[in-house]
Amino acid sequence: MAERPYIVGNWKMNGTRTMLSEARAIDRAAQRYMKVEVALAPPATLIHAVHKEAEQIGIGAQDCHPGEFGAHTGDVSAAMVADAGAKFVILGHSERRGGHGESNALIKQKIESALAAGLRIILCCGEDLATRDAGSAEDFVVEQLTASLPDIADAAERLTVAYEPIWAIGTGRTAGAGDIAAMHEAIRALLVKTYGKQQGGEVRILYGGSVNSDNAREILAIGEVGGALVGGASLTAENFLGIVVGASEAMES
């Protein structure tokens, strides 16, 4: 596992200001687990409010438009989420790829725009069940990443990759340890090929897909797993902190 596991909560389209108390509780408790890097990506409407509450945790956005500004009704740019207090942005989530038809090329443009705005990136990738069953999951994910990884020389320093098999998201199913290990190794090899041994070797690779306080420790102990991207279990401080504790324990074992 990475020196400091990165545990990121993705609130998706959940949360009004009543949920600020959960963010505050997560932030205060995270101060007891300094060996774990904890972050939250609330909906865009809450970025600024959560940012104002947070003393310890990192705050990010769940998406951004590739353009800087202009006639794009309903969209927000990377500079806007940065202005609201975001330090990173999740890009290429399967719910954006599937629900909004986002291509690898568009995701690459968004990444470039987010890097230009000074943000860190969590780039998501992952196969559907048919691809996994066909035995081509690793080829599919490597192709996804190859088409969207930024060419910018120092991009690796601000990049995190999240492997999230689509069939494991919100389903209660997790990928097997062997499959997670093999996929993370394939991703690592691609990162090293793209950014060189040193920089490509340091990019954190998260696992996401039904991570909870019961399975976190085991998943985080798998080689090359540098943390977790967490959806459903990040919505309450109690559940999310269980994962942070699991990460902290995995560090000590």
Ligand code: PEP
């Ligand atoms: C996600 O959507 O990024 C995710 C991992 O969701 P969940 O933890 O609910 O499976």
